Amino acid sequence: MNRLTVNGWALALSVTGLAIAAYKIFDLGLPLVPEQNTDVWTLQAQATFVGTGGPAKLSLDIPQHTPGFVILNENFISRKYGLTIDQGKDSRKANWAIRRAKGEQSLYYRITVARSNKAVEWESVPSFPQLPDYPEPYASAVQAIVEDVREESADVESYTRALLKQLNSPAPDENVELVRNQAKNTDQWTSEIIKVLKAVRIPARKLWGMDISDLDNNAVLSPLLQVHNGDRWLTFNPDTGKQGVPANFLAWQVGEAPVSKLTGGRKPGIRFSVTKSYAELIDVARKGAANQDSLFSAFSLVALPVQNQNVYQLLLMLPLGALLVVFLRTIIGLQTFGTFMPILIALAFRETQLFWGVVMFSLIVSIGLMVRFYMEKLMLLLIPRLAAILIIVVILMLLISLTSNRLGVERLLSISLFPMVILAMTIERMSITWEENGAREAILLGVGSLLVACASYVVMTNANLMYLMFVFPELLLVVLGLCLWMGRYTGYRLVELVRFRGILQKDAK
Amino acid sequence: MIRFASPRQLRERGILGMNRRNADFIMRYNPRHLYPLVDNKLRTKQLALKHNIAVPELYAVIEIEHHVRNIADSLADHNSLVIKPAHGSGGNGILIIDGRLGKFYKKSNGSLISIEMIQHHTSNILSGMYSLGGLPDKAIIEYRVEFDPLFENISYQGVPDIRVIVFKGIPAAAMVRLPTRESDGKANLHQGAVGVGIDLATGISTYGVCKNDLVEHHPDTGYRTTGIEIPHWDRILRLATECAASVGLGYLGVDLVMDRNLGPLMLELNARPGLNIQLANSQGLLGTLEKIESFQELPGDAESRVELAKSFSASANTD
Numbered sequence: 152m153n154r155l156t157v158n159g160w161a162l163a164l165s166v167t168g169l170a171i172a173a174y175k176i177f178d179l180g181l182p183l184v185p186e187q188n189t190d191v192w193t194l195q196a197q198a199t200f201v202g203t204g205g206p207a208k209l210s211l212d213i214p215q216h217t218p219g220f221v222i223l224n225e226n227f228i229s230r231k232y233g234l235t236i237d238q239g240k241d242s243r244k245a246n247w248a249i250r251r252a253k254g255e256q257s258l259y260y261r262i263t264v265a266r267s268n269k270a271v272e273w274e275s276v277p278s279f280p281q282l283p284d285y286p287e288p289y290a291s292a293v294q295a296i297v298e299d300v301r302e303e304s305a306d307v308e309s310y311t312r313a314l315l316k317q318l319n320s321p322a323p324d325e326n327v328e329l330v331r332n333q334a335k336n337t338d339q340w341t342s343e344i345i346k347v348l349k350a351v352r353i354p355a356r357k358l359w360g361m362d363i364s365d366l367d368n369n370a371v372l373s374p375l376l377q378v379h380n381g382d383r384w385l386t387f388n389p390d391t392g393k394q395g396v397p398a399n400f401l402a403w404q405v406g407e408a409p410v411s412k413l414t415g416g417r418k419p420g421i422r423f424s425v426t427k428s429y430a431e432l433i434d435v436a437r438k439g440a441a442n443q444d445s446l447f448s449a450f451s452l453v454a455l456p457v458q459n460q461n462v463y464q465l466l467l468m469l470p471l472g473a474l475l476v477v478f479l480r481t482i483i484g485l486q487t488f489g490t491f492m493p494i495l496i497a498l499a500f501r502e503t504q505l506f507w508g509v510v511m512f513s514l515i516v517s518i519g520l521m522v523r524f525y526m527e528k529l530m531l532l533l534i535p536r537l538a539a540i541l542i543i544v545v546i547l548m549l550l551i552s553l554t555s556n557r558l559g560v561e562r563l564l565s566i567s568l569f570p571m572v573i574l575a576m577t578i579e580r581m582s583i584t585w586e587e588n589g590a591r592e593a594i595l596l597g598v599g600s601l602l603v604a605c606a607s608y609v610v611m612t613n614a615n616l617m618y619l620m621f622v623f624p625e626l627l628l629v630v631l632g633l634c635l636w637m638g639r640y641t642g643y644r645l646v647e648l649v650r651f652r653g654i655l656q657k658d659a660k
Numbered sequence: 661m662i663r664f665a666s667p668r669q670l671r672e673r674g675i676l677g678m679n680r681r682n683a684d685f686i687m688r689y690n691p692r693h694l695y696p697l698v699d700n701k702l703r704t705k706q707l708a709l710k711h712n713i714a715v716p717e718l719y720a721v722i723e724i725e726h727h728v729r730n731i732a733d734s735l736a737d738h739n740s741l742v743i744k745p746a747h748g749s750g751g752n753g754i755l756i757i758d759g760r761l762g763k764f765y766k767k768s769n770g771s772l773i774s775i776e777m778i779q780h781h782t783s784n785i786l787s788g789m790y791s792l793g794g795l796p797d798k799a800i801i802e803y804r805v806e807f808d809p810l811f812e813n814i815s816y817q818g819v820p821d822i823r824v825i826v827f828k829g830i831p832a833a834a835m836v837r838l839p840t841r842e843s844d845g846k847a848n849l850h851q852g853a854v855g856v857g858i859d860l861a862t863g864i865s866t867y868g869v870c871k872n873d874l875v876e877h878h879p880d881t882g883y884r885t886t887g888i889e890i891p892h893w894d895r896i897l898r899l900a901t902e903c904a905a906s907v908g909l910g911y912l913g914v915d916l917v918m919d920r921n922l923g924p925l926m927l928e929l930n931a932r933p934g935l936n937i938q939l940a941n942s943q944g945l946l947g948t949l950e951k952i953e954s955f956q957e958l959p960g961d962a963e964s965r966v967e968l969a970k971s972f973s974a975s976a977n978t979d
Contacts, residue, residue: 533788647675
């Protein structure tokens with residue numbers, strides 16, 4: 152392979168990677184920086200009651216299907232309460248229970264949603280309702296209405312539409328008047344419509360939800376009408392007859408209203424509130440999965456389940472760390488223990504944060520070195536000695552965790568993620584270098600490794616780079632290209648400019 | 661004091677950098693399958709014997725841990741000897757025994773060690789402590805070179821050795837490496853040994869360098885290191901090119917020692933020789949390497965190769 156071939160590959164890979172990224176930026180409109188925000192809404196249900204000192208149970212209907220929205224986050228805030236969730240086909244219930252509840256009690260349920268165009272279908276299939284036994288003159292009125300409407304319709308969908316038009320007509324006849332007088336609000340009105348639909352045995356129910364455009368600390372749930380056409384549920388506005396779930400309507404539950412049920416307490420109450428905030432688009436896309444247009448979602452990591460996404464987000468940063476190591480070693484000429492050891496250390500720093508990571512690394516390696524120097528006197532064989540150092544490292548980490556727990560420094564608990572084997576090997580290599588080439592060289596190499604680890608940490612935790620690599624994984628081709636190019640870099644290393652400076656002395660003399 | 665050299669200054673002086681050495685010389689001229697020949701000192705020794713190249717006599721090889729216990733038997737016949745790893749690098753793991761004192765053995769720096777310490781050291785060698793990648797290794801016990809009194813005044817303990825860079829069979833540069841107190845008897849430049857350049861044509865030492873500084877005297881003994889005529893210079897150069905021919909590596913470092921009685925002996929070969937020889941000679945390697953590379957055909961016999969090498973040096977001197 153001559154240099155031209157290598158550079159050709161490097162160029163081709165980089166151009167390909169950049170071209171795909173450019174297509175995604177310009178044609179698909181993906182933002183280049185993670186600043187692009189999108190609206191998210193946080194809805195909170197606060198259930199309150201007064202405990203009587205005995206056991207109490209409270210159940211709350213919580214959203215299951217949310218057409219037009221994707222649930223990003225869901226929280227139950229209920230100290231000391233046991234929580235179970237009943238999962239139905241179209242409904243979910245949170246059940247809180249406590250052995251003793253005394254005084255004012257507050258339980259919170261909170262979800263964060265963002266808009267999504269993902270199709271959502273209700274799953275439950277209802278049975279046909281029994282023909283009700285209406286009292287007169289109501290029965291005749293209903294009979295007249297359904298007969299009229301039947302003339303103008305072909306199926307459940309058109310029937311419901313026609314019926315709603317008739318019932319909400321601005322010039323109602325006496326039959327409609329009679330039915331209308333039964334209802335004083337939308338809830339009752341929807342119930343009336345369901346009653347009329349029973350006469351033609353169309354299954355119907357209410358869909359409760361709230362208008363999220365109305366940011367309110369006292370939001371109310373309002374009903375929509377749903378009918379089942381034998382295949383799926385269709386949604387209508389009972390007042391206007393408009394079909395479909397409105398854009399700002401967040402579906403909360405199906406069925407009858409009081410959303411919370413209490414046993415064992417007094418004065419039950421429930422309050423809903425809606426707040427709006429902004430979140431980064433990539434977060435919404437990531438958490439909600441497949442929230443974007445199809446080409447992007449089909450070929451992007453965003454389509455993966457969230458926990459896999461997290462793994463890939465990490466994996467995608469490793470090549471950047473490796474590229475940095477290549478740069479620091481080939482162009483700058485820094486020396487480290489082990490080629491990619493600094494990257495692994497940098498990964499561990501992600502959990503502990505830089506400062507504590509460096510402190511921990513230095514602490515473990517220094518103490519480990521002291522123990523290792525003592526072991527030299529014991530004249531152990533290599534493999535048992537390495538194992539002994541590994542055990543010492545684990546013990547040190549344990550001690551640090553326990554001590555930090557005592558002191559309340561939670562950061563240090565995550566030290567358990569430190570790569571123990573790598574640390575043990577580092578200690579061993581450092582002690583050998585120390586003995587053979589002197590303390591100066593060993594410390595120099597150790598500090599060099601730590602510096603490279605810090606630099607990798609800074610690169611690998613950069614939010615912009617993380618976003619870029621995650622949304623544009625094709626940039627890996629560019630990274631690969633750069634690696635190939637540096638693989639044929641034959642110029643001087645920066646440290647060589649210092650190392651060979653002595654050569655100039657001869658001329659100076 | 662000059663802190664930095666500019667890349668242009670280095671290029672003008674023909675300095676070979678690490679990246680260029682790896683990419684343009686080692687990777688191009690050293691086929692990987694030949695590495696084991698030089699990385700394993702036992703195989704190097706066997707190869708040398710096959711080609712009638714002078715090497716220190718092999719006394720014994722310790723291959724398994726079990727034999728470590730009986731190591732005293734192997735040591736019994738010889739008053740002075742060297743124990744070293746077959747796969748060692750950078751002079752690490754080499755133990756030099758100079759004599760006995762009762763139950764104890766005398767190290768080259770005069771300190772005494774017990775047989776247990778020798779056994780532990782040998783165990784360490786076997787378990788791969790000094791080998792690249794920590795692979796299990798063998799320990800070689802061989803003749804301890806009685807070095808030529810020539811270097812007595814200009815080295816502090818240890819064994820001074822001569823390094824010759826041979827490119828495509830032609831010696832391209834040479835230096836003598838003198839141990840110092842700081843290098844702990846090791847002839848390793850980055851550990852503080854003095855590197856003294858040798859003029860290829862005459863075999864006379866030129867400038868010396870210690871820790872990046874030009875020196876004309878040994879830092880510990882104070883004797884002049886310049887102007888020393890290395891004896892058997894032609895034999896040394898011929899030995900170097902014969903080594904290159906027998907091992908087949910295009911870019912090779914040949915390490916030799918000067919024995920008081922036996923003359924130059926080949927100690928080891930290096931497929932990735934360091935770049936400090938340029939500092940010792942105060943001259944870059946690139947010029948000579950490129951000149952050798954420009955030849956369509958190079959002479960086959962050792963004599964003409966040595967003559968060619970000398971001619972490069974002479975022409976460099978008249979520049």
